[in-house]
C-alpha cells in the first residue's frame with residue numbers, strides 16, 4: 257500500500273500526527289507511584305516507561321519485538337570531497353552487514369533486536385545538492401514510502417539508523433537550512449580541520465543554491481537530504497501511525513527527522529534521542545529539538561549503533577515497572593508524612 261502517494265498527502269500526515277494514549281501513560285505512572293521506592297527515584301527510567309505506554313498505547317508496555325532498521329543510500333555530494341572515504345564503501349558496508357560483520361550486527365544481537373538493512377538504489381546516488389535538488393519529488397516520495405513500508409507490523413520499538421558515505425554533509429545541510437546559523441559541519445568519519453572547512457563551504461553553497469525553497473521543511477528534506485534520510489523520515493511517520501515508539505541514532509538520523517518537528521510541534525514526541533553523538537552539531541541539533549539524549553558515549557558511527565545501545569536501558573526500565581513489588585505487597589511502610 258502506498259502510504260503517501262503525493263507530497264500533499266505526506267505533508268498532511270506530517271502536519272497532523274496521531275496522538276498517543278494519555279490514559280495508558282497515566283496508568284503506567286500510577287503504578288510507578290506504588291512501587292517500593294521513593295516517588296521519582298528511578299528518574300528518567302520512570303519517564304521512559306510512561307513514554308512507551310503512551311506511544312504503544314498500552315498501560316503495561318512490552319519490548320518483545322524490537323526492530324533495528326538501517327537504511328543505506330549514496331550521495332552525489334561526495335563529488336565535492338566531503339568524506340575521507342570513497343562512496344563505494346556504502347555498498348561494501350551493506351554487504352558487510354548482510355554477512356554479519358558490522359558493529360550494528362553485534363550491537364543489535366547484544367540488545368536482543370532484529371536487524372534489517374534496507375539498501376536504497378545504491379547504484380544510483382542522489383544529485384549533488386550544490387548544483388541541483390538531491391532528489392526529484394518522485395524519488396523523494398519513493399524513499400519515504402520504502403521507509404514507511406519497512407516498519408513491521410506488531411513491532412514494539414524501532415531503532416533507526418543510516419549508512420551512506422557523505423551523509424553527515426547532508427545532515428549538516430539539513431540542520432543549517434532548518435535551524436539557521438553556521439558551523440553545522442563536523443568531522444564525520446574523520447575529516448581534518450581543512451576538510452571540515454571545505455564541508456562547511458559545501459553546506460553554504462548548497463544553502464545559497466536552494467535559498468528560495470528553504471522555508472518548507474519537506475522541500476529541505478528533498479533538496480538537501482538523501483534516500484536513506486528520507487526513508488528514516490518515512491519510517492518515523494509510519495511508526496507514529498502504528499503505535500511504535502522510536503529510538504533515533506546520531507546526528508544524521510536526527511537531522512533526517514527534524515523536518516517532522518517543524519511541520520508539527522509534537523511531531524517527534526514518539527521518538528527519543530538514544531545518544532549524543534561526538535559529531536559536532538548533534539548537541540546543538542538536539543537542543544533545537546528540545547530532546548535530551550539517553551546516552552553519551554562518544555560514539556560517532558551511525559548505523560543505528562547508539563539506538564541499539566539504548567535498548568537495554570529501556571528493557572531495564574520495564575523490568576522495574578513490571579517486576580517490582582508494591583509497598584502493600586512487600587509490607588514496606590510508605591512515607592511518614
Ligand SMILES: Cc1cc2ncn([C@H]3O[C@H](COP(=O)(O)O)[C@@H](O)[C@H]3O)c2cc1C
Nearest residue numbers: 339341418419420421422423424444445558
Ligand atoms: C567503514 C565505515 C563504516 C561506517 N558505518 C557507518 N558509517 C558512517 O559514516 C558515514 C558518514 O560519514 P561521512 O559523512 O564522513 O562520510 C555514514 O555512512 C555513516 O553511517 C561508516 C563509515 C565508514 C567509512
Ligand SMILES: O=C(O)c1cccnc1
Nearest residue numbers: 506507508533556557558
Ligand atoms: O552521529 C552520526 O550520525 C554520525 C557521526 C559520524 C559518522 N556517521 C554518523
